[in-house]
Amino acid sequence: MSVAVTPVGTTYVPLLEAELLRWVGSGDSLLELACLDALFPPGKLLRPLLCVESAKAVGGTADQVLAFAAGIECLHVASLIHDDIIDQDPVRRGRASTAEQYGLAEALVAGDGLSMAGIAALLSSGADERVLHAARVTIEALRRMCHGLMRETEIRGDLNCGVSTVLNVMQAKTAALTGAACQAGAILAGASPQQHQALRRYGEQLGMAFQIRDDLLPYTAEDHITGKTATSDVANLQPTLPALLAYETADEADRNRLTTVFRGGTDPVAAHRDTFAVLTRTGALTKAARMAASCAERARAELTGLPDSTQLARLVTSAADRRR
Amino acid sequence: MSVAVTPVGTTYVPLLEAELLRWVGSGDSLLELACLDALFPPGKLLRPLLCVESAKAVGGTADQVLAFAAGIECLHVASLIHDDIIDQDPVRRGRASTAEQYGLAEALVAGDGLSMAGIAALLSSGADERVLHAARVTIEALRRMCHGLMRETEIRGDLNCGVSTVLNVMQAKTAALTGAACQAGAILAGASPQQHQALRRYGEQLGMAFQIRDDLLPYTAEDHITGKTATSDVANLQPTLPALLAYETADEADRNRLTTVFRGGTDPVAAHRDTFAVLTRTGALTKAARMAASCAERARAELTGLPDSTQLARLVTSAADRRR
Incomplete structure (x- = not known):
């Protein structure tokens, strides 16, 4: 399934990094230091690259959206900083999470500060009415992301919350922002409503594919590749798509195994091993992988009719085939 | 010193409350519920009233800025929600803080969600270029507020950080936003640069006066009036302006008493009582009150030359004479 491709957007990574530095500062204060440590070295830069490539796909230039794209990355990383406080995750991107490195209070403020730096970047450039439109969309x-995060705290440990609830949470937590990144890039580049709405749907489907693969990573990748702790979801009793798909079709013995894990108190490593076994037996991993592939297919379908969508099509492939 | 005045802006309070509801929602989700509980019943609404009255002082109308003003209140309350996580304060405005009532993770997300609702409100109305200018200022x-909060975590327990450091923290944490509320209101109403810059300075000085009085409240007001816990600053080892003013001039015995308190581990009630005694003996409370009065005076001086600043002058009086 894996396709050998040069990473998309390689040209723009150094430009995006320069923008990030411009908005976050050079590390003269504890706030700037904590933000820089969270931002660098950067992750996949998926959202800003979606923003840049969406602008280009409708005939715009990277210059028109670089600051906005960097702002979206700041806002995304700010949400990760807060996420790691909530999940008490000590590791992010293969290094200590901000909360682990700087403390809870400091991580909370760093997330807030990075979020405001991001918004300053969003509002910084381009024609007034386009900037406002793109910023409102973002x-x-x-806001939807926050709704998703809150909903997630409510369904913790609840194996009966249903597959559709978990899909809604993914939509709110991940797909809304990937969709907005694309739509905003297109708006800033002067796209027609049809174009920027198609790109929003493209970004949302890509985000769903990406997030479903993300839920599968603890069962398909090594920790040193993802930079995360494979047992984190299970340790946090967070019902993921594969777990719920398995629960729906599992026999009584396997249901009981999942129930025990999601009641909490089990050793995380044993819990992860037991869950993995049930997920494999029930075919939930395969089913989830197929759902990711369908989302990727729907994302590609939205690209028909755009002037130049080669790079966006490649981004779908890398998001849906991700190994980290 | 206390002057009997009808509270300023009484006319606008119901309009602001309606705007807050419009931006935060009706409580259909846990996120909305937590935000509503933090917002209602509202506090003094100082920042949105500053925004409205600043618009009116330069010839604008309340209508032009109501949504923006409500957005500023959302952003302010969002920062209080996060503040109470950092300080582990169980009480805010005489009721359980969001963290106390909903839990840490939920309060963190509620603060983020309310912050984004606030920004949506900022960006919602008026002429594009004015909205962008006012939003950028805000x-x-x-961003400065976050810098102030981070600096505050750094000086915790440090009686040698100096009076000027604590004044800088106040400027960043409080005065920057009260200044921006005034400047933004004026910008939205079409003020000249001279006018909106004067109003910014007015708001900053008013904010300083307000914050200095706030630091004095644990020593001048009853808990049931402030709705806070009088021992909170001392329990959090946060050096305040009166404590540092006292430390500067205290004799060795009193310095040792303060040092003991700020080393931590003392019973909060005893710590508060010991601090109060030293603050009274050294004249630090009087000195701080005089500094607040000077800031109030400087705020009033910025109002010269504005078409109609009666209400803004009254807001200075209520901010500088506050008893809660």
Whole structure:
């Protein structure tokens, strides 16, 4: 399934890094230091690259959206900093999470500060009415992200919350912002409503594919590749898509195994091993992988009719085939 | 010193409350519920009233800025929600803090969600270029607020950090946003640069006066009036302006008493009583009150030359004479 491709957007990575530095500062204060440590070395830069490539796909230039794209990355990383406080995750991107390295209070403030730096970047450039439109779309996505995060705290440990609930949480937590990144890039580049709405749907489907693969990573990748702790979801009793798909079809013995794990108190390593076994037996991993592939297919379908969508098509492939 | 005045802006309070509801929602989700509980019943609404009255002082109308003003209140309350996580304060405005009532993770997400609702409100109305200008000014103030909060975590327990450091923290944490609320209101109403810059300075000085009085409240007001816990600053080892003013001039015995308190481990009630005694003996409370009065005076001086600043002058009086 894996396709050998040069990473998309390699040209823009150094430009995006320079923008990030411009908005976050050079590390003269504890706040700047904590933000820089969270931002660098950067992750996949998926959201800003989606923003840049969406602008280009409708005939715009990277220059028109670089600051905005960097702002979206700041807002995304700010949400990760807060996420790691909530999940008490000590590791992010293969290094200590901000909360682990700087402390809870400091991580909380760093997330807030990085979020505001991101918004300053969003509002910084381009024609007034386009910037406002693109910023409104992005802020709305961030509001949905918060709704998703809150919903997630409510379903913790609840294996009966249903597959559709978990899909809604993914939509709110991940797909809303990937969709907004694409739509905003297109708006800033002067796209027609049809174009920027198609790109929003493209980004949302890509985000769903990405997130479903993300839920599968603890069962398909090594920790040193993802930079995360494979047992984190299970340790946090967070019902993921594969777990719920398995629960739906599992026999009584396997249901009981999952129930025990999600009641908490089990050793995380044993819990992860037991869950993995049930997920394999029930075919849940395969089913989830197929759902990711369908989302990727729907994302590609949205690209028909755009002037130049080669790079966006490649981004779908890398998001849906991710190994980290 | 206390002057009997009808509270300023009484006319606008119901309008602001309606705007807050419009931006935060009706409580259909846990996120909305937590935000509503933090917002209602509202506090003094100082920042949104500053925004409205600043618009009116330069010839604008309340209508032009109501949504923006409500957005500023959301952003302010969001920062209080996060503040109470950091300080582990169980009480805010006489009721359980969000963290106490909903839990840490939920309060963190509620603060983020309310912050994004606030930004959506900022970006919602008026002429594009004015909205962008006013929003940029406000976001810059929020970035400074985060810097102030981070600096505050650094000086915890440090009686040698110096009076000027604590004044800088107040400037960043409080005065930047009160200044921005005034400047943004004026910008939205079409003020000249001279006018909106004067109003920014007015708001900053008013904010300083307000914050200095706030630091004095644990020593001048009853808990049931402030709705806070009088021992909170001492329990958190946060050096305040009166404590540092006292430390500067205290004799060796009193310095040792303060040092003991700020080393931590003392019973909060005893610590508060010992601090109060030293603050009274050294005249630090009087000195701090005089500093607040000077800031109030400087705020009033910025109002010269504005078409109609009666209400803004009254807001200075209530901020500088606050008993809660």
